[in-house]
Amino acid sequence: MSIRTEPMTVNIGPQHPSTHGVFRLRVTFDGEEIIEVEPIFGYLHRGTEKLAEERNYTQIVTLTDRLDYVSSMINNQAYCLAVEQLMGLEVPQRAKYLRTLTAELQRVASHLMGIGFFLQDLGTLGTPLMYAFRSREKILDLFEMLCGARITLSYSRPGGVFFDAPEDFWPALDQFLADFHSEFQELEQLVLENEIVMVRTRGVSLLPLDVAINGSVSGPTLRASGLGWDWRKMAPYDAYDRMEFDVPVATGGDNYDRFWVRIQEIHQSIRIVRQCIQQIEPGPTRADVPLVLRPEPGAEAYGRVEASKGELGFYLVSDGGISPYRCKIRSPSLMNLTVIEHLLVGWRLADMIVTLGSLDINLGEVDR
Amino acid sequence: MDCVLAPDNILHDTLLFRVIYEWVGQLLPCGLSYAVAGIAIMLLLVNGVLLGAGGFSWLERRLIGRFQNRVGPNRWGPFGALQPMADLFKLLFKEDLVPRGADRIVFTIVPVAMMAPVVLMMAVVPFAKDTALANLNVGVLYVLAVTSITSIAIFMAGWASDNRYALFGASRGVAVLISYEVPVVMSLLGVVLVAGSMALDDIVSAQTVPFLLVQPMAFFVFLAGTSAELNRTPFDLAEAESEIIAGYHIEYSGVKFALIQATEFGAVLTSSAVMVTLFLSGWSGPFSDYLGWAWFLLKIGVLAFIFSWVRATFPRLRIDQLLAFAWKFLLPLSIINLFATALEVYFLRNDAGMLTTNDLWLMAGINFGVAFACLLTFGTLIQDKVRPAKSLTAASLSSPEVG
Amino acid sequence: MYGIAMAKGLLVTLKNLTKKPFTVQYPEERLKQHPRFRGEEFVWYEERCTGCASCAKYCPLGIIKIVTTPSETAPAQGDKYKLELFDISIERCMFCGLCVEACPYDALFMGSGFEQGQYSRKGMVIDIDQLRNADKRPSAFFRPQLEDAGYDPQGGRPLDWQEVGRESWQWHEREKAGMKIARPVPSDLLADGPRVDSSFVEDSVPEPKATDGPAPAGDAE
Numbered sequence: 001m002s003i004r005t006e007p008m009t010v011n012i013g014p015q016h017p018s019t020h021g022v023f024r025l026r027v028t029f030d031g032e033e034i035i036e037v038e039p040i041f042g043y044l045h046r047g048t049e050k051l052a053e054e055r056n057y058t059q060i061v062t063l064t065d066r067l068d069y070v071s072s073m074i075n076n077q078a079y080c081l082a083v084e085q086l087m088g089l090e091v092p093q094r095a096k097y098l099r100t101l102t103a104e105l106q107r108v109a110s111h112l113m114g115i116g117f118f119l120q121d122l123g124t125l126g127t128p129l130m131y132a133f134r135s136r137e138k139i140l141d142l143f144e145m146l147c148g149a150r151i152t153l154s155y156s157r158p159g160g161v162f163f164d165a166p167e168d169f170w171p172a173l174d175q176f177l178a179d180f181h182s183e184f185q186e187l188e189q190l191v192l193e194n195e196i197v198m199v200r201t202r203g204v205s206l207l208p209l210d211v212a213i214n215g216s217v218s219g220p221t222l223r224a225s226g227l228g229w230d231w232r233k234m235a236p237y238d239a240y241d242r243m244e245f246d247v248p249v250a251t252g253g254d255n256y257d258r259f260w261v262r263i264q265e266i267h268q269s270i271r272i273v274r275q276c277i278q279q280i281e282p283g284p285t286r287a288d289v290p291l292v293l294r295p296e297p298g299a300e301a302y303g304r305v306e307a308s309k310g311e312l313g314f315y316l317v318s319d320g321g322i323s324p325y326r327c328k329i330r331s332p333s334l335m336n337l338t339v340i341e342h343l344l345v346g347w348r349l350a351d352m353i354v355t356l357g358s359l360d361i362n363l364g365e366v367d368r
Numbered sequence: 369m370d371c372v373l374a375p376d377n378i379l380h381d382t383l384l385f386r387v388i389y390e391w392v393g394q395l396l397p398c399g400l401s402y403a404v405a406g407i408a409i410m411l412l413l414v415n416g417v418l419l420g421a422g423g424f425s426w427l428e429r430r431l432i433g434r435f436q437n438r439v440g441p442n443r444w445g446p447f448g449a450l451q452p453m454a455d456l457f458k459l460l461f462k463e464d465l466v467p468r469g470a471d472r473i474v475f476t477i478v479p480v481a482m483m484a485p486v487v488l489m490m491a492v493v494p495f496a497k498d499t500a501l502a503n504l505n506v507g508v509l510y511v512l513a514v515t516s517i518t519s520i521a522i523f524m525a526g527w528a529s530d531n532r533y534a535l536f537g538a539s540r541g542v543a544v545l546i547s548y549e550v551p552v553v554m555s556l557l558g559v560v561l562v563a564g565s566m567a568l569d570d571i572v573s574a575q576t577v578p579f580l581l582v583q584p585m586a587f588f589v590f591l592a593g594t595s596a597e598l599n600r601t602p603f604d605l606a607e608a609e610s611e612i613i614a615g616y617h618i619e620y621s622g623v624k625f626a627l628i629q630a631t632e633f634g635a636v637l638t639s640s641a642v643m644v645t646l647f648l649s650g651w652s653g654p655f656s657d658y659l660g661w662a663w664f665l666l667k668i669g670v671l672a673f674i675f676s677w678v679r680a681t682f683p684r685l686r687i688d689q690l691l692a693f694a695w696k697f698l699l700p701l702s703i704i705n706l707f708a709t710a711l712e713v714y715f716l717r718n719d720a721g722m723l724t725t726n727d728l729w730l731m732a733g734i735n736f737g738v739a740f741a742c743l744l745t746f747g748t749l750i751q752d753k754v755r756p757a758k759s760l761t762a763a764s765l766s767s768p769e770v771g
Numbered sequence: 772m773y774g775i776a777m778a779k780g781l782l783v784t785l786k787n788l789t790k791k792p793f794t795v796q797y798p799e800e801r802l803k804q805h806p807r808f809r810g811e812e813f814v815w816y817e818e819r820c821t822g823c824a825s826c827a828k829y830c831p832l833g834i835i836k837i838v839t840t841p842s843e844t845a846p847a848q849g850d851k852y853k854l855e856l857f858d859i860s861i862e863r864c865m866f867c868g869l870c871v872e873a874c875p876y877d878a879l880f881m882g883s884g885f886e887q888g889q890y891s892r893k894g895m896v897i898d899i900d901q902l903r904n905a906d907k908r909p910s911a912f913f914r915p916q917l918e919d920a921g922y923d924p925q926g927g928r929p930l931d932w933q934e935v936g937r938e939s940w941q942w943h944e945r946e947k948a949g950m951k952i953a954r955p956v957p958s959d960l961l962a963d964g965p966r967v968d969s970s971f972v973e974d975s976v977p978e979p980k981a982t983d984g985p986a987p988a989g990d991a992e
Contacts, residue, residue, distance in 0.1 A: 010532045018610040032536070032687060059831035062867040121610045123684025125601060127784060130436035134793045141802075148809035148881065148912040154867050162872070166807065166918060190783045193776035196602055196683045291829065291873060349536065350686045353611045435784045438794040681784045682777065747774065 007035060014043045018121050018353045021363025025340075025352075032348045037341050041334075044367035052327035057083050057158055057293040060327065064314075065152035067331065068365040070113050073106035073143070074307045076156035081237055082303025082314035083158040086295045091238075094283040095160030100239040101276040102146065102155060103305070104269040108180075109139040110308035111220075111262045111269075114360035118259055119191055121357035122200055131187045138176050145169050158293060160286035173277065177270065184266065192263060201256035205343045205355040208253060215339040219310025219332050220261045221359055225253035231306040242279060243272045255351075258358040292322050309333050309360055329368055333361040371398035385409055385501065409501055417487050421634035422452035428633070428676045435680035456626055464622035469530035478528065479620070479627035481521035485514045486631050489638045494569050496651045496660030507568035508556055511642055512549070515597065518635075519545035522606060522616050525628075529619040537615025540687055541606030544596050547694040552593035554702035555586035558709040559646050562723065562731070572650035577728040580647045584732075585705040585739045587647045589698045591674075594639045596690070599632065600675060602682040603690055610684075640671035701742055708738050804883055806911035806923050809866045812882035813859055814909040815902040816932035819878035822852035829873035834860040857902055861887065862895035872913050877935060880909030883924040909935055 013024035022043035028036035048067065052060045064075040077099050084091060091099075116132035140150040146165055147155040155161055191197050207217070212225040222229055228249040232240045248264035250257035297320030304313035310332025319325035336359050343355050371393030373386050389405040396404065426441065426449055433440025441448035466475055492507045504510050519542050526538020560566055562582055563574035571579075580587050596603035599615075607615035617628045644650055644667040651660030685693065712734060716727040723731075795802055804810075822839035836859075839852035871879050882905075889895050897905075908924040911917040917935065 008532060008535075010536075017613060055831055059829070059869060062831050062865060062869065065867075119683060123601060123604065123608060123610055124682065125432060125436075125679055127432075127436045127680050130438060131787075134437060137793070141805075144808060145805040146807070148805070148807035148868065148910065149866065152865060152867070154869075163913065163915070166805075186783050186787070190681070190780045191683075194683070194780050195774065195777055196685060199689055200683060200686060348686060348688070350605075350608065350611050350684075431788075434788045434792065437787045437790055437792055439792045439796065442796070677781065677784065681780050743774075 005030065012352070019356065019363075020117065020361055021366075023356075023361065023363055023366065025356075027344075027349075027352065029349065032350075034344050034347055034349070034352060037344045037352075039337060039340050041337075041363070041366050044363045046368065048368045049327050049329055053323055053325065056322040057295075057324070058291060060324070061154050061157060062152070065154055066364055067329065067368060068110075068307065068309060068312070068333065068362040069151060070362060071106045071110040071308045072151060072153045073102045073155060074110075074305055075312065076154060077103050077238070078303055078305040078307065078312045079314045080156040080158050080303070081305065082301050082316050083293065083295075085301035085303055086299050086316050086318060087158065087289075087293055089159045089287050089289060091160050091287060092284045093239075094164070094280060095285045095287075096238040097276050097280040098161045098165065098285060099156055100243065101273055101280070102143070102161075103238075104272045104276070105139050105142065107269045107308045108266050108273075109136045111266050111360075112136045114308070114357075115187075115259065115262055118262075118354070118357035118360070119197070121353045122197060124191075128187055128191050131183065131190065135180055135183050135187075138179065142169065142172060142176060145172060157286065157289075159289035160284070162286070164285045170277070173273075177274065180270065188263065192260075197259075198256065200350075201259060201354060201358070202254060203252070204255045204351050205347055205358070206253050207339060207343060211339055211342050212253070215342075216335045217310070217339055218335060219307070220265060221258055221310065221336050223247065224250045224257035224261045226251040231304060231311060235304075237303075237305060239276065239279070240272075243275050245269075245272050255354055255358040258360075262360070294320065294322055296320060304330070307332055309362065309365070310336055312365075331365040331368060333359075333363075333365040334368075337361055337366060371401055384412075413490055413501065414483075414487050417490055417634045417638065418630055420637045421630040421632075422456070424637050424672060425455070425629070425633045426451050427672070428636075428679075431673065431676045432680045435677065459622055459626040462622040462625075464624065465619070467530050467619050470619065471528040471530070474524050474528035475619075476624075478521055478525040479624045479631070481524060482518065482631045483627055483634075485517040485521075486635045486638050488514045489642060492568055493638070493641045493645055494572060494650060495641075495664050497657055503567060503569050505565075505567045508560055508566045508571070508646075511568075512553055512556070516545075516549065518597065525616040525620070529616070531619050533612040533614075533618050534616050536612045537606045537608075537618070540608075540612075541599065541616055543687065544599075544603065544605060544690060544694075547691050548593040548596040548698075551589050551694055551698035551702045552597070554699065554706055555583075555589035555593070556646070558583050558586040558702075558705050561706075561709050561713050562728070564722065568645050568650075572645055572652060574723075575649035575652065576725045577732060578647065578649040581732040582728050582735060583647065583705065583709065584736055585701050585742065586709075587643075588739070589702045589705070590643060590647070592698055593694075594643065595675065595678065596694070598635050598639055598675075600636070601679045602685050604684055605687055605690060608684060636672060636675055637668060640668045640675070643671055644668055697746060701746075704738065704742060705735070708735060804925050806918060806925075808883045808910055808924070809868045809881045809912050810883040810885050810910060811861055811864075811866070811887045812884045812905055813870075813897065813902065814880040814882050814905065814907050815857065816878050816880075816907070816935065817854070817903060818932040819876045819935075820854065820857075821876060821878075822854050823875065825873040825875055826870035826879050829869050831867065831869060832863050832865065834863045835870060836860070854899060857899040859897045859902070860895060861897055862892055868912050877914065877916075878932075880914060880935065881912045883908060883910045907931065 007028045007030050009026060009028045011024060012027055013019040014022040019025070022041075024040040024043065026038040026040060027034055046066070048063050051063055055063065061076055061079060064079045065072040067075050080099075083089070112132040112135055116129035119128040120126060143153055143155070144150050146169060147153050147162065207221065207225045209225045209227055212222050213227070217225070218229065226249060228247040230247045231237070232243075232245075233247055245268045248261050248268065250261050295318035297318060299318040300316065302313055302315045304311055306312075311330065312332055313328075313330035315326070315328040315330070316324045317326040340356075340359070343359075344352050347355070371390060373389055385405055388408050389401055392401040392404050392408075395401075429451070430440040430442075430448065441451035444450040444454045466472055489511055491501045492504050492510055494503070522541040522545070523538045526534045526536075526541070529535075559571065559579055562579065563571040565571060565574065592603075595601075599606050605615075607617065612618070617625065620628055641664070644664060648667045648671075650667075651664040653659070653663035709731070712731045713723065716730065717723055822837060824835075824837045824839070827833070827835040827837045836856060837854065838856035839854055841852060866881070868881055871881050887895075907929040908927060909917060909922075909930060910924050911922060914935070917930075922930070
């Protein structure tokens with residue numbers, strides 16, 4: 001005799017502590033096993049692309065802060081690269097270095113948060129998260145020193161960065177780098193080889209490379225599946241062509257690999273920051289750009305960066321006015337979400353939460 | 369009226385009860401004073417457990433705060449010690465919601481059903497010399513029987529809440545509780561074998577060497593099993609915060625929620641108390657005739673600290689891994705322990721069937737050897753599941769050319 | 772062996788038990804705020820303001836409302852518009868600082884507070900009187916002259932309008948020297964550079980016919 005069972009449909013989200021925002025998944029379970037997944041998003045839709053059509057080119061920088069709100073610096077940079085392409089602006093060297101430096105600091109901050117919440121999803125009581133935040137706070141302090149804000153930075157502007165770093169920024173940065181090593185080592189010791197983390201994440205939610213490529217997956221998620229695709233290497237922007245760094249690549253494509261790639265990227269980012277400090281030279285930090293920009297009618301540009309979550313692109317079309325005719329945002333979180341069904345079906349409820357954490361999506365960017 | 373408890377009364381050995389009974393008995397009829405003494409003891413027990421739970425909730429939050437390099441509750445009272453009061457009053461004034469589709473009666477019973485085993489468990493634990501509220505001769509069996517009620521309460525909560533998350537939590541909780549009962553019982557058999565009695569008082573007095581040393585594997589199994597039954601990380605599946613939010617008690621609010629929370633914190637204390645009695649030689653220690661309670665509290669504190677420490681450190685296992693841990697690791701471990709202990713007791717006991725202190729030390733040595741061998745064996749068997757992390761080598765890093 | 776990494780993790784947390792917490796007990800202790808902090812309670816110097824409404828036009832959210840009337844003072848006494856209304860509705864403000872950046876006369880500064888919570892939305896509008904009477908401790912955001920002077924709005928004294936005067940920086944200097952802005956912005960596009968469509972302020976003034984660059988007029992002095 002067999003027991004009659006029924007599948008059970010559960011809404012995970014939009015109000016759920018582990019959906020990293022207001023993401024919603026309609027999941028059909030057979031017991032604890034997932035048999036069907038339907039992602040639903042749009043709860044945080046603010047119409048950024050449409051709003052951009054009504055702002056002038058500098059004002060849009062403030063909108064980009066609010067896309068992936070844990071890595072505003074990189075969003076600003078991506079947008080400004082697009083505008084600079086559109087206008088044919090030349091960015092001063094020092095600004096390029098400052099952008100590279102801040103983008104890498106922001107990448108560290110964003111990855112720290114990604115790792116922290118990933119481990120939170122694994123069921124730790126916030127200890128790794130607290131350790132991650134301990135370091136992240138210091139990065140935000142540095143940002144406050146630079147541009148007066150901690151999250152919504154608007155530091156990059158078309159033509160450079162809005163202002164040079166204050167004098168006490170450099171000693172503070174050195175202090176941060178000195179402290180960061182031991183703090184991050186603690187986090188690594190706590191979780192990197194932890195047996196429970198291993199059994200929970202090894203071989204779980206595999207993402208084969210072909211599925212990843214077909215799904216336009218990018219960033220650490222793609223690199224964990226075995227392809228060393230990184231725009232900082234493939235098409236270096238700002239000062240990345242003068243930086244020496246490695247691209248961590250894992251081959252398993254499971255949750256642990258995604259987590260591992262992020263940890264290693266933090267090390268590489270710190271390496272880049274150190275090189276920036278060595279190489280940066282005095283000079284202007286912003287090109288001679290008026291407050292209101294007017295590209296030529298019909299001009300188009302696509303600026304892309306390797307953001308902390310993957311390829312972030314801004315496609316701008318100008319009609320000759322002071323605001324873009326069209327601003328299309330290619331957000332990595334949304335693209336990485338396209339493989340979610342492949343990742344989740346067949347795994348369990350507990351794995352689902354962890355997998356979602358390992359993708360490190362940000363709903364500000366998914367819904368835009 | 370002078371009431372004197374008959375020597376064959378089950379509560380005759382309970383000093384506190386007898387004192388209250390005889391004192392009240394001077395004023396009231398004997399039957400009534402028997403009831404009054406009983407109620408007084410019950411009030412004492414319930415309030416003791418609840419106060420302890422409140423205190424422990426504060427202590428744990430402070431501790432975990434410090435483990436996480438932050439402060440923890442520090443606003444209300446010295447070092448935030450009145451935080452549990454603030455929590456309690458806040459919860460008292462919250463609306464007591466019952467979901468529309470819920471089974472009202474069952475839903476309402478649950479907090480009490482959950483509280484009961486925690487309080488009842490304390491009834492047989494001796495806090496100090498001759499202070500057990502009831503010195504049952506089947507104390508260990510009683511403890512095990514009473515804790516099993518929890519699984520029913522959890523399932524009642526999950527089923528009555530009419531919530532799918534609660535159902536997940538309940539089914540997980542019941543699976544965990546049922547699985548972990550087995551190794552826990554098996555591990556306690558070893559203790560009973562060595563002590564030669566099931567009464568907790570006798571087990572305490574048998575511990576001339578703490579059973580933690582004599583029965584290391586049993587202690588480990590019992591510790592792991594208890595944390596699973598208490599729903600504490602790394603076994604907190606039934607209320608996995610990040611997965612099913614609060615599990616079986618997701619729909620509870622207000623006073624009911626307060627009770628459930630108090631139960632959870634109180635359960636840690638009472639389980640620690642049982643563990644102290646069984647493995648850490650209970651209230652005995654220097655000056656234990658007078659300071660037995662202090663030793664008892666200190667040992668509970670140490671165990672509670674370990675519980676908090678583990679909770680602050682580890683992530684959570686998955687349900688299949690958790691059950692595999694019980695059936696494939698803890699159960700064999702406890703069976704090996706039981707057989708080893710049985711053989712040792714068979715060969716070492718004297719004519720009266722008793723073990724001397726020297727025998728206990730010898731057993732401790734043997735059992736530590738067995739424990740280490742088991743750990744090595746199981747560790748090797750499990751190794752390929754937990755492959756070590758890759759180190760950052762050239763092979764795993766590539767520097768693709770611009771192409 | 773199985774369990775070693777877990778033991779290591781336990782040691783890490785135990786080590787942290789003895790460390791000093793890194794958190795700050797907010798109302799009693801405060802983190803050091805940096806001089807560039809973009810905070811609430813805008814600092815506005817009426818003496819420096821000409822009522823040009825650059826800030827209002829540049830605000831991405833259009834939350835600055837300015838109404839001016841022609842002044843009655845003679846040009847010799849410093850000809851400028853008289854301000855009737857200067858409302859900043861900070862309920863929607865996102866503290867991006869673009870208004871401060873746009874101000875050609877260094878009349879508007881960011882503040883450094885962050886504790887302006889209110890129970891009603893009405894209280895969230897800073898009007899001209901509040902701006903006049905506010906404590907004038909300007910943030911150094913986008914104002915290098917304050918930074919160079921080592922001014923810290925947290926500990927420093929209130930500054931009056933003569934002390935916050937602007938220091939010319941790169942493109943202002945070039946403008947003053949009569950240089951055209953070099954590549955890559957074509958000069959014809961720059962012709963109406965500083966004019967912005969503002970979603971809030973109706974632009975009824977006829978287009979000014981500036982010829983050489985954004986060139987805001989020099990300082991009042």
